[in-house]
Amino acid sequence: DIQLTQSPSFLSASVGDRVTVTCRASQGISSYLSWYQQKPGKAPKLLIYTASTLQSGVPSRFSGSGSGTEFTLTISSLQPEDFATYYCQHVNSYPLTFGGGTKVEIK
């Protein structure tokens, strides 16, 4: 099975900060990676798919990059509504797996 390791697992940042979350795969997954945002008590929301394609309706301050085994999610200027937990997920092969999550909190 492919394991996804996210780092950091927790980060504290201020409004306006540039934030980067990393997701590393235990083996190459090409660009078959998605990113999701989840707020407490809510279902996850798709942000990015195929590593770098922004889902319709998602603000352009979110971006994704990477291929193979290393991927990043970047928020160019953190907004109050962005404080949430972020998950990567690979769809390269079965079983599909999620990373452990990165919780972004207000500094």
Place this chain on the structure above:
Amino acid sequence: EVQLVESGGGLVQPGGSLRLSCEVSGFTFSDHYMDWVRQAPGKGLEWVGRIRNKVNSHTTEYAASVKGRFTISRDDSKNSLYLQMNCLKTEDTAVYYCARALIDRITGSTMFDYWGQGTLVTVSS
């Protein structure tokens, strides 16, 4: 408007069974793969399994943790997805989400573009 509404969660004893439903509207259900994802209290997301569309013979895939105990099915005439859970364990306690899997026509990649609100399953004696 696309909607996915789960139901059927509740309290069940270890070793028991439960059937979850996910009723969808706002899109052509029969065209899409559908997945179940769960989240234990205070924990991360865990993919449970997938059922493909009719074109792909409604074939299924499962996570190792539920294979042989859980069965995913669908009724395209009722726009409904199901998760039959047998031999439940305390570690199956979680919020269960159904999600629509969208296939990117260029890459063949899939992503979960719509999710239900989730239904809580508690396995406890």
